[in-house]
Amino acid sequence: MGSEAKLTIGELEAGYPTYCKALRMLIKNGKSLEAIQRTICWDRLTLLQKSLPTRYKSPDYLYALLKRDVDELAA
Template sequence: MSAPTFTAALTFGELEASYPLYGKALRILIRDGLTRAKASRTEAWSRLERLHHSLPRQ
């Protein structure tokens, strides 16, 4: 099985719609013992970060 690749940029609407999924993924990773430093290098983290910079007050 090959690892998924992320070649196409997601639209803002797609990022926002997947917000709960990214949060859940990070919670699972942290629950399984992933450190914050390693979690910050995940795709879920980077997508949540993009949302935060786009909507900092929400």
């Protein structure tokens, strides 16, 4: 968590697509929500949502959307 304090909001925002891609990959690989919640991408998505709540959805919401998409593609 120490590295998070050094990131600027701009750096977090620039990484948003990467964090979402990582979240999708974790879901596709069958990781549990509990395991995903311990990742750096989850921490960064949480930090972004807390910093700019009108611009970014919560990681829980993103997880639900991506999980539904992954499940639909697998069906």
